[in-house]
Amino acid sequence: MESHEAYSQLEKKIKRISNLSDAISLLSWDSQTIMPSGSSDVRAEQIATLSVLKHEEMTSTLIFDLLAKIDTEELTDWQRANVREIDRIYKTATALSAELVDARSRAQHHCEAVWRMARKDSCFDLVAEPLNQLLEITREIAAVKADKFNMEPYDALLDEYEPGAKAENLDTIFDYLEPRLTQLLQNVLEHQKKNNYSDISFQVSEKKQKKLGLKLMAKQGFNFQKGRLDKSAHPFSGGIPDDVRITTRYDEQDWASSLMGVIHETGHALYEQGLPRAWRGQPVGLARGMVLHESQSLALEMQACRSREFFTFLAPVIAEEFGVTGVNWSAGELHQKCLRVTPNCIRVDADELTYPLHVIFRYRLEQALLNGELTVKELPSAWNEIFMNNFGFMPPNDKEGCLQDIHWYDGAFGYFPTYTLGAMAAAQLFSAALKDKPKTLSNLEKGDFSDLLIWLREHVHSWGSYYSTDEVIKRATGSPLDPSFYISHLESRYMQ
């Protein structure tokens, strides 16, 4: 078989696996949005079967044989990048035995189910043992991959969410960020005391909130021919590039939270919808990783839509949609309220400034848990202590402390850091977009996102997984990921 024929067969095989993945995405979206409550067991079985089939297909020797037959010199650049990605995914898939994958899947499923009860009752003891078991398996997986790919165990976990990321770099970045963020937080809290915030509570129906959300999604360039907005307990972005399913939640007392949720998920959706169309169903056509993904949601939510310019557009739209008037609903007043910084126990409710501090301490705690410096039993008190150091008060209970996030209880160790790397990347990319397209911000006053979208399409979305995250950022902004953009952004926004 010649090289071209082997490559063509490989693409076909991979497309079939991609269809399986896509089916899993839809089943999973459905289970998080509209599935009847009593159907979770059968759904878990369906997803498990499809996952096993996918794993069997991805580890088949046919892929190994085809990869061996391909002469990458004969391929186009994109084909070569695709083979590189397929090779990486194949090696990752074959690194772990089916037994270990299965054991992790069961431990995750069990721990997550127990966590839901533990969180409900705010009782960490309930979930300590399941978490311990899941941690054991996670350590084993990290060790196997670290050994096979000659990398640090924690990096092997990071790699699942952000290929190529390294704790060594994270440490440098977070060591730079943390003292600056802490200092900035003190300054901002001091600075804020000078302002009066009128607390207006205003009830907005779910229907009105949804209508506004859909309107903004359209303004931002969401393609409704290939996607939907729905409701779920926690906002998320799911589905696939040609069928993106984003969700939000509606609190009638807090319309801003739902709106910012929609804007955030729309950023994720635009990335998916802008991935290279010619490479659908091939690894090189997929989103690069969680860092760039989060950078796209935050470029919209935090960079574009917390700008004064966007609020100039938003205020009259809100006045019309909600039927409100008065100085409380002016662009200036709404904007100032939206930028208010208030340390809070809950990460997902955190403001832009305290959010990275939530992430950094989770990063340190998960490393300590993984390398054994911290036992599971000690987690609640370690959490409270580090939280106290950061914010000067203690969470009232574990529900609002170490039980709040699903990540660890679902086995997602190594995920948290990508939130803050994403926020950094968003600041850096947005700053470059403003240089390249100087009208980006002033256009937002008219609700016109086209300059921003065109720039993101050109410099991020359309590259899929062709380049590494670092390469994308460097090519788009002229320098590698650099936390100073992020600090500058925060300082100029919050200390003006």
Added chain:
Amino acid sequence: MESHEAYSQLEKKIKRISNLSDAISLLSWDSQTIMPSGSSDVRAEQIATLSVLKHEEMTSTLIFDLLAKIDTEELTDWQRANVREIDRIYKTATALSAELVDARSRAQHHCEAVWRMARKDSCFDLVAEPLNQLLEITREIAAVKADKFNMEPYDALLDEYEPGAKAENLDTIFDYLEPRLTQLLQNVLEHQKKNNYSDISFQVSEKKQKKLGLKLMAKQGFNFQKGRLDKSAHPFSGGIPDDVRITTRYDEQDWASSLMGVIHETGHALYEQGLPRAWRGQPVGLARGMVLHESQSLALEMQACRSREFFTFLAPVIAEEFGVTGVNWSAGELHQKCLRVTPNCIRVDADELTYPLHVIFRYRLEQALLNGELTVKELPSAWNEIFMNNFGFMPPNDKEGCLQDIHWYDGAFGYFPTYTLGAMAAAQLFSAALKDKPKTLSNLEKGDFSDLLIWLREHVHSWGSYYSTDEVIKRATGSPLDPSFYISHLESRYMQ
């Protein structure tokens, strides 16, 4: 390997295939309800991949080997019935080459897509050639199966929807029914002339209609922990026993149509939800076939919910839910309106009495198409002629004639007869239920469906595919499927 071990392995293998089927069901439901319009191509690819995987799994030699190792004497009755069903499905799956299955799938997809345009423009010529190709492949499939299983070609097609059904029996039944239905129709139309029907048009919002639908579903015993009600272009019942998804449509000018749609699909859903729990994921635990399935929807819709007793319950509920009063909304008036017979071009809008006539002439036409007595080109005029003979007028165009139903254009030859066999079975089963539980009808005056549901659970639902359709009917009613019950029911209802 001993027999028990082989049986246990077989169950496991089949369970995996069942999970694949279940995933396909959900993907398909989604595509018919909430999927964005631009996502149909990728969804078709996902479903195609899962279908190919399912076919590969179902035709694997492992199943053949395991079946060969099982000594059915050592099994329980239900295990033996399960092996019988697996063997049947395996033989059916292996009868056709992968190429033929693939060719049919493509021809269906193409013909259906063209049909949508042809129907929209009421232009049969557009779809004549695709239909011809699909018919060719269908003939080939029928011939292969007929040869392999030593049966008539048309019976091979029927078998996909109703295992074991034979045209020979259908002919006997339809030859009995047709003249009686035609005569009855004339009598009823004559009889109706004596009545005055006040035409009240009353607009009911979708929200109110949905609330009423959900209320009735609950009364009828639908388990909302394991199912949902949604909206779609055409009402249908989808999903799986532990996650039944029924749909309806809402016409604000015609609340009764949506309501009867909900009741009909709830009948299908109750069958699924009542299938034997211990046999989930195994063929013996599945619904027996389309005849019993339709009998369950019609037992609710036509037998129970078009009774005078049900309307005694329904009228005050409607008065409350819709906020209506007056003699037009009395039980008697509503009931009489709902039983009005009016020959109509469209099958899905047909009343209980004309519906079987629609089915019988489609049955005769599809046989003629398959055996070559009728060419595709001749179909529109043959349709109009036979329609004229039945109802005394002509469809104004092909859209309301031979282009109205998706079935043939989707390759579903042999499906239509199951509607009328189901209606017959519903009449016979309901009559037996009334004998066994004499309060069934009077309980409906209170909206109490429990006697009916318990009887259907015991005599139909809980048997899954353990018995044949004929056996289920005979055991439940004391006699084989007999069209005289159906005629008696129609005569007593419409000629009272």
